Amino acid sequence: MAKQQFKSQADICKKSLDILHKAIEMDPGNAEEYQAGIAYTEDVMKASNAIVKAFDVVEPPKSAAPKDKTEDAAKEEKPKRTRKTKTAKEPAPVDSKPTIEETQPTAESSVEENSNIFSMFDD
Secondary structure (H helix, E strand, O other), X not given: OHHHXXXXXXXXXXXXXXXXXXXXXXXXHHHHHHHHHHHHHHHHHHHHHHHHHHHHHHOOOOOOOOHHHHHHHHHHOOOOOOOOOOOOOOOOOOOOOOOOOOOOOOOOOOHHHHXXXXXXXXX
């Protein structure tokens, strides 16, 4: 966390230097004050960059892991499991001749039975 703060401070110092240089161009009467500000800001920026560099030496970034560790880690990794591919079940072969189911012949109703059906509507 502190490393990031010093990086930010160095960036702020760089912007401040640009402003101080422009101020000298626009207001040469106060150039002596601006020169003092430039000297101070440059020292702070150098110090901040040195601290950031020190952080990199003492606490190397996680992404810059030594090669030995990455090679060992690759060897120790378990191979990923492969999934079995599902095979499509082949449909049962269809006969070229359609099967005709035999149906029982329906008995024709007689006229008398039909008349009984209508009798229930009679009062």
